[in-house]
Structures are given as C-alpha cells and as structure tokens.
Amino acid sequence: MSSPLDDRFSRHASLPGWNQERLRQATVVIMGLGALGNTVAQCLALAGIGKLVLCDPDRIEASNLSRTPLFRERDIGRLKVEAAARALADLAPSVTVDPRPHRLEAGVGLAELRDAALTLGCLDSRAARLELAGRCGLVRAPWIDGATGSWSGELRLYLDPQGPCYGCGQTDEARAASDDPRSCGVPATGLPAGATAPLSATIGAHMALLAVRFVMGLSVPAGLLVFDALQGELARVHQPRDPTCPYHQPIPGAVPVPIGPQHRVRELLVALGPDRAPLAWNPIQLRAVCRRCGWNDPKSRALPATAVPCPRCPAPLRARTTLEFSHCTPDVRLRDLGIPARETLAVRTATGIDFAELAGYGE
Ligand SMILES: [Zn+2]
Numbered sequence: 001m002s003s004p005l006d007d008r009f010s011r012h013a014s015l016p017g018w019n020q021e022r023l024r025q026a027t028v029v030i031m032g033l034g035a036l037g038n039t040v041a042q043c044l045a046l047a048g049i050g051k052l053v054l055c056d057p058d059r060i061e062a063s064n065l066s067r068t069p070l071f072r073e074r075d076i077g078r079l080k081v082e083a084a085a086r087a088l089a090d091l092a093p094s095v096t097v098d099p100r101p102h103r104l105e106a107g108v109g110l111a112e113l114r115d116a117a118l119t120l121g122c123l124d125s126r127a128a129r130l131e132l133a134g135r136c137g138l139v140r141a142p143w144i145d146g147a148t149g150s151w152s153g154e155l156r157l158y159l160d161p162q163g164p165c166y167g168c169g170q171t172d173e174a175r176a177a178s179d180d181p182r183s184c185g186v187p188a189t190g191l192p193a194g195a196t197a198p199l200s201a202t203i204g205a206h207m208a209l210l211a212v213r214f215v216m217g218l219s220v221p222a223g224l225l226v227f228d229a230l231q232g233e234l235a236r237v238h239q240p241r242d243p244t245c246p247y248h249q250p251i252p253g254a255v256p257v258p259i260g261p262q263h264r265v266r267e268l269l270v271a272l273g274p275d276r277a278p279l280a281w282n283p284i285q286l287r288a289v290c291r292r293c294g295w296n297d298p299k300s301r302a303l304p305a306t307a308v309p310c311p312r313c314p315a316p317l318r319a320r321t322t323l324e325f326s327h328c329t330p331d332v333r334l335r336d337l338g339i340p341a342r343e344t345l346a347v348r349t350a351t352g353i354d355f356a357e358l359a360g361y362g363e
C-alpha cells in the first residue's frame, strides 16, 4: 500500500533528476511575503520542500489581495507570515513553516542563512536587496532575487560564491542609500508601482522552479534572466563580478557562544569575556535624550527620521544610535534590539576583529 504522501508526489517520480528526499530535507528561507513570496512559498510547499522559513514584518492590506494566492479577505490586518503559514499548512501538510514577523536582518540569523539550502529574495526595495546581499555575502549563502516591473520581471541568481553578487551591479551611491521604502513599493512619484498577479506569478513560479532544481543539485542558469511580457522573451544577461564590490569579504569563521535572543546585553558581554566588544551590523536605537535640557526618554523607542520636539523644551529630539552593545542598557534583551537567533556578531578585541556565533537557542 502506498501512503498518501507517496500518492501526493507520485507525478514527480518520472521527472528526470527529481529527488523528493532532498527536497524533504531542505530548509529554504523566503524573505518577503508579498506577491512573489506568496507564489514562491505556494510552489515550494506543493513541490515538497521540508521546511520554509518565512520572514516579513508587514500586515495584509486590501491592495495585496489581487496578487497573493495565500491570503483571503478575512486576513486583512493579520501578519503576512502567519496568514501564509496557515494557508500552507492547509495546502501542503508535509511542509513545516516557521513564520518570522520581522525585518530580514532581525528575522534570520547569519548562521541560519548559511545553513539553509537556499534563500529567496522576494523583496521590493533596493535597500532591502542590498541588506540581504550583504548578509548572504558574509556567510556565502546562495540566494535568488526576484523583481517585477511593468510587464517585465527579473530573476537574479547568486548561487556561486565566486560569481557576481547583487552589490556588484550597484554604484557606490546606490550602496550607500538606505532610505528607499522597505515595503509597499511607493516610489518618489507617490504612486505605488503597478503590479498584477499574472506577472508576479510568472516570476515567482520561475524562482521556485530554479530553487527546486538548485536544491536537488540539478543545473541552473547563471546570471540575470530578464523576462519581457511584451515580446514574450526571456533573455539571459551576463553580469560581471566587480572586484571592488565591498560584499566579497565573508566572515572567516566564528566561535560559538551559548547566547540567544532571550539573553540580555549583560549576559552577552559576560559570555564574551573582558576586553571583547561585540558590534551590531545595523545601528541600534538608544533612548532619546534632549541635548538642551537633559530630558531622558523613559522608554526605548524608535524616533522617526524627522525630528520630534522635546516634551520639556522646544529643542528637537534626535535619534541616537550605536553599533556597540556596551552602550546599550545592560538589562535589555537581544531580541528587543532586533538580534535574531543564530546571529553572528563581529567582536572588537585588543588585536583586531573576530566573530562570535550566538549558538544559544530559544525565544
Ligand atoms: Zn559583489
């Protein structure tokens, strides 16, 4: 007697090179659960990927529903990753879904990115793509980036650690810019970028197709694939590796420390030992202080980019940030600073920089 699972995947068996067991053992990270992420997650779950890590901080809006096959009208206002996890459990009971309602750098630690079979970038801003490119570069994690335009789309394959990366195709100015919208795709014109399900499903399904082939160890094309719906063409574009690109310096290796996101800054500092200063990759928001009257924000909170006035005097409060954990309140938990489980941190020592992997699990 065959099991329902064998029956479910029985049509895969005659596909040349198909390896259901390799898919079942694989963990794939999906960054972004918008239109592309929906289709990618749907296809990978149906194909029998063992585990999907879904990372997206956003909630579902009515305008998402024209392109997101995993979301329903009743899901408006819910976290995208949670609604997607529920839909996928129903659609493909064999898949384990791990929802992370966080930005990409706070949702998936570098060691987890390194150990995943593949990461799929379903993002909608250059800043988020650069962030993911930088993090994948630090741990040489293979990833595929998808993008949709007006009646066109792109698939960018970053599967060879010796090949070009997303940063190679960018100018220094573009690499430095960090103020692009992270989500919702609202460009400078004020109008949201146009998008439609037939296009996002085309690109998303193609990303999933390349992903299953890569995970099964089958050949995949290199470089950039540009899809033009007007001409019905898919063109392969060669992208050279830029030797001056700053994203080609992987972490040489990290020492594990038994610390997780539930631990406090004080415990991190103790675990690392004296004269070792851990550094965050992204600025950590500190409590706001008024430089004129000395007012101290009793709460740690993110200030908007535009200055807000001090509640005691009219001076503008400014956001203060740091990369040094030693400047943070010792009692604050790493999770509340946006540090994910299995993150790797740079550590400044008397002689230079080394690296620590937060190997403690648990929330
Ligand atoms: Zn590069």
Ligand SMILES: [Zn+2]
Pocket: 290, 291, 292, 293, 294, 295, 310, 311, 312, 313, 314, 315
């Ligand atoms: Zn003041």
